[in-house]
Amino acid sequence: MRIVAAKDLLKANDQLAAENRHFLAARQIFCVNLVGSPGCGKTTLLEGLFRHLDGRLSPGVIEGDIAGQIDAERMERLGVPVVQINTEGMCHLDANMIAAAWDGFTDADLDLLIIENVGNLVCTAGYDLGEHLRVVVLSVAEGDDKLIKYPAIFQRSNALVITKCDLLAHTNFAVPRARGDMRRLAPEAQVFEVASLHDQGMASLADWLVRQRQSFLSATGDN
Ligand SMILES: Nc1nc2c(ncn2[C@@H]2O[C@H](COP(=O)(O)OP(=O)(O)OP(=O)(O)O)[C@@H](O)[C@H]2O)c(=O)[nH]1
Numbered sequence: 001m002r003i004v005a006a007k008d009l010l011k012a013n014d015q016l017a018a019e020n021r022h023f024l025a026a027r028q029i030f031c032v033n034l035v036g037s038p039g040c041g042k043t044t045l046l047e048g049l050f051r052h053l054d055g056r057l058s059p060g061v062i063e064g065d066i067a068g069q070i071d072a073e074r075m076e077r078l079g080v081p082v083v084q085i086n087t088e089g090m091c092h093l094d095a096n097m098i099a100a101a102w103d104g105f106t107d108a109d110l111d112l113l114i115i116e117n118v119g120n121l122v123c124t125a126g127y128d129l130g131e132h133l134r135v136v137v138l139s140v141a142e143g144d145d146k147l148i149k150y151p152a153i154f155q156r157s158n159a160l161v162i163t164k165c166d167l168l169a170h171t172n173f174a175v176p177r178a179r180g181d182m183r184r185l186a187p188e189a190q191v192f193e194v195a196s197l198h199d200q201g202m203a204s205l206a207d208w209l210v211r212q213r214q215s216f217l218s219a220t221g222d223n
Pocket residue numbers: 036037038039040041042043044045071118119163164165166167194195196197198
C-alpha cells in the first residue's frame with residue numbers, strides 16, 4: 001500500500017506555485033489571489049475596481065467556483081478576459097488548476113491577473129497559487145471577530161479589504177477592532193474600507209494596486 005502524506009501534496013503544490021509565479025513574472029503579469037468567504041463581495045469589488053483602473057492596467061480574471069459560471073459572466077459583461085474553473089466540490093483552487101487555466105488566455109494581452117478564489121476562509125489559506133499578492137476580503141456583515149477565529153488567511157495576506165461599509169450602521173462590526181487585529185496578524189498589510197456597490201473607497205484601492213504592480217516590475221527589474 002502506498003500512503004501519500006498531505007504535506008507531500010502541499011510540497012508539490014508549492015513547487016507548481018513557484019513555477020506559476022516565475023512564468024507570470026517572466027511575462028510581466030502581476031498576479032493577485034483574492035480570497036474571502038462566500039458572498040463577502042469579491043466579484044462586486046472586482047467590478048468596481050476595474051471601473052477605477054481607467055485603462056492603467058489590462059486585467060484578466062480566473063474565477064474559481066465549486067459550480068456555475070455566474071461570476072465569469074459578470075466579468076464578460078465588463079469585457080474582461082475570463083476563465084472559469086469549476087472545482088466540482090473542492091473548497092479551494094490549487095496551483096495545478098491555475099497552470100491549466102492559463103491556456104484560456106491565449107489571445108489576451110494582460111498585465112494583471114486576478115484570481116477570485118472559491119469562497120472560503122479556511123481551505124484557501126493553505127494553497128499558494130503562484131500569486132504575487134494575496135488580498136483578503138471581509139464584509140462587515142460577517143462580524144469583526146473573524147480575524148481572531150480564522151487567523152491563517154489574514155496572516156498570509158498583503159491587504160485586507162473591508163467591504164459593505166455602507167451597512168456598518170446596521171451591524172456591530174467595529175472597524176478599529178478589525179484594523180487592530182490585522183495589524184497584529186500582518187503588520188505590513190494595507191487595510192481598505194469600501195462599499196463597492198456604491199462606488200466608495202474604490203479609487204484608493206485601484207491606485208494602490210497600480211503602485212503594487214509598479215513595485216513588482218521594479219523588483220523583477222523590468223520596469
Ligand atoms: N450593501 C452592499 N452589498 C454588497 C456590496 N458588495 C457586494 N454586495 C452584495 O453582496 C452579495 C454578494 O456579492 P458578490 O460580489 O457576489 O460576493 P462574492 O464574494 O463574489 O460571492 P462568491 O463568489 O459567491 O463567494 C451581492 O448581493 C452583492 O450585491 C456592498 O458594498 N454593499
